Amino acid sequence: MNDQHVSEFRQALRGRVITRGDADYDEARAVYNGMIDKRPLLIARCADTSDIIAAVNFGRAHGLLIAIRGGGHNGPGLGSCDDGLVIDLSTMRGVRVDPARAEVRVEPGCTSGDVDHATHAFGLAVPSGIVASTGVAGLTLGGGSGYLTRKHGLTIDNLLEADVVLADGSFVTASKSENPDLFWALRGGGGNFGVVASFLFRAHPVKMVYAGPIFWDAKHAKQIMCAYREFLPSAPEELGIFVGLKTVPSMDPFPREAWGKRACALISCFNGPEEAAKKALAPLLDALPAPFFNWMSVMPFPAIQALFDPFFPKGLQWYWKGDFVKDLSDEAIDVHIAEAAKAPSEISLMHLYPISGAAGRVGKDDTAWAARDAAFSMVIAAVDSRPSQAEALKQWGRSYWKAVHKFNPGGGYINFMDADDGEARIKESFGDHYQRLAAIKNKYDPANLFRVNQNIRPAA
Numbered sequence: 001m002n003d004q005h006v007s008e009f010r011q012a013l014r015g016r017v018i019t020r021g022d023a024d025y026d027e028a029r030a031v032y033n034g035m036i037d038k039r040p041l042l043i044a045r046c047a048d049t050s051d052i053i054a055a056v057n058f059g060r061a062h063g064l065l066i067a068i069r070g071g072g073h074n075g076p077g078l079g080s081c082d083d084g085l086v087i088d089l090s091t092m093r094g095v096r097v098d099p100a101r102a103e104v105r106v107e108p109g110c111t112s113g114d115v116d117h118a119t120h121a122f123g124l125a126v127p128s129g130i131v132a133s134t135g136v137a138g139l140t141l142g143g144g145s146g147y148l149t150r151k152h153g154l155t156i157d158n159l160l161e162a163d164v165v166l167a168d169g170s171f172v173t174a175s176k177s178e179n180p181d182l183f184w185a186l187r188g189g190g191g192n193f194g195v196v197a198s199f200l201f202r203a204h205p206v207k208m209v210y211a212g213p214i215f216w217d218a219k220h221a222k223q224i225m226c227a228y229r230e231f232l233p234s235a236p237e238e239l240g241i242f243v244g245l246k247t248v249p250s251m252d253p254f255p256r257e258a259w260g261k262r263a264c265a266l267i268s269c270f271n272g273p274e275e276a277a278k279k280a281l282a283p284l285l286d287a288l289p290a291p292f293f294n295w296m297s298v299m300p301f302p303a304i305q306a307l308f309d310p311f312f313p314k315g316l317q318w319y320w321k322g323d324f325v326k327d328l329s330d331e332a333i334d335v336h337i338a339e340a341a342k343a344p345s346e347i348s349l350m351h352l353y354p355i356s357g358a359a360g361r362v363g364k365d366d367t368a369w370a371a372r373d374a375a376f377s378m379v380i381a382a383v384d385s386r387p388s389q390a391e392a393l394k395q396w397g398r399s400y401w402k403a404v405h406k407f408n409p410g411g412g413y414i415n416f417m418d419a420d421d422g423e424a425r426i427k428e429s430f431g432d433h434y435q436r437l438a439a440i441k442n443k444y445d446p447a448n449l450f451r452v453n454q455n456i457r458p459a460a
């Protein structure tokens with residue numbers, strides 16, 4: 001590849017090709033996780049599907065390593081690569097809501113916040129994650145869990161159709177009726193099969209919710225986690241609620257007397273009126289001690305979706321570990337509490353997201369997501385603003401995970417994995433779906449052009 005090729009590539013795109021000589025190269029290559037410092041050769045900032053096709057063809061023709069970037073939130077930085085081509089979709093952020101059909105067409109650079117903003121005007125929402133700045137593309141392709149999961153399933157359970165640019169540059173639509181094998185693989189199999197240029201989602205009626213965090217002193221953590229575990233199976237599915245082991249941030253508006261104290265939190269979102277929410281939560285909350293604070297109130301759905309965003313701006317150091325959890329035993333809870341107490345920073349956390357309810361009722365073989373029988377998706381996120389803490393974050397994440405992993409069935413959510421979760425972990429996570437995924441990979445991307453991801457090797 002020479003300058004002439006790059007110049008021709010530039011002319012072929014509506015969007016931009018950013019190279020190492022461009023003034024905004026460093027800004028353009030930066031992803032969400034400040035621990036990632038990859039230096040791609042070229043960043044193709046696509047404006048439309050035609051640009052994506054041109055970029056895939058250019059990358060393949062010149063033998064370049066290709067990374068696909070949606071929201072750029074991926075923990076190990078799989079939205080970028082060293083010395084290769086980044087197909088950057090971050091400016092393709094259109095959302096079209098069809099209120100009559102309750103369907104939403106989403107471009108691949110959208111964040112959850114973009115979609116929440118667009119759908120809220122129509123009293124609708126698409127189930128996605130709990131941080132508004134997260135990219136919809138990577139989140140969806142890995143599965144997608146959040147506050148609406150118990151009632152409406154994972155994000156993939158609400159995916160109706162996807163437009164995909166394949167490794168050979170051809171364009172296909174995947175749905176239950178068109179290319180159903182590809183559609184199956186896209187729902188949980190990650191970015192392995194092509195560049196998704198557009199998603200079509202089913203949306204659900206969601207407008208004002210009763211939502212927010214409640215934090216208790218960590219000395220009550222065992223009681224809260226046990227009560228939460230017992231309460232959840234019979235709680236109404238309108239209630240999305242997860243438990244976390246955290247620290248009260250030392251800043252306003254948190255109560256000063258709790259600053260820096262270890263805490264156990266329940267963070268909830270009830271899709272319905274306040275009275276019904278209070279009734280739903282009463283069997284859990286009435287039996288628990290007084291919290292540090294209870295900030296649940298009526299709010300627009302996009303507000304709870306953006307709750308964490310101010311604490312997690314772009315550029316922090318992140319290290320991730322995840323597991324699926326079937327049974328949360330008393331013994332496992334004790335280990336969680338002991339390990340979480342060693343957190344290296346105030347914003348490091350452990351969350352247990354329920355993936356039961358509607359998500360658990362989808363047939364195990366209906367999508368590539370293999371953990372339909374799990375109760376929770378666990379994430380340990382070691383986070384700090386200081387690059388000097390990177391090693392301490394990794395050490396804590398690894399040793400916490402090692403201590404609790406023995407209670408879990410093996411495998412985890414691919415979107416909560418880090419670079420040191422190797423091929424064996426990926427295989428474990430897909431279980432007996434792996435061979436089927438590898439065969440589909442072989443059909444649509446036999447040369448493994450798209451390999452900067454939680455990679456599934458082509459079967460052949």
Ligand SMILES: Cc1cc2nc3c(=O)[nH]c(=O)nc-3n(C[C@H](O)[C@H](O)[C@H](O)COP(=O)(O)OP(=O)(O)OC[C@H]3O[C@@H](n4cnc5c(N)ncnc54)[C@H](O)[C@@H]3O)c2cc1C
Binds near residue numbers: 068070074141196454
């Ligand atoms: C602060 C934070 C909160 C999170 N909360 C949640 C949560 O509540 N629920 C949840 O389920 N997950 C959550 N996640 C995890 C999240 O799902 C992953 O980080 C996901 O990879 C983000 O997608 P992205 O598009 O932003 O990432 P990117 O880094 O852009 O891409 C991630 C992967 O997806 C692939 N990819 C991206 N776009 C495309 C495309 N258009 N076509 C094909 N492949 C593509 C890339 O190749 C890469 O392998 C969270 C992450 C963060 C950082």
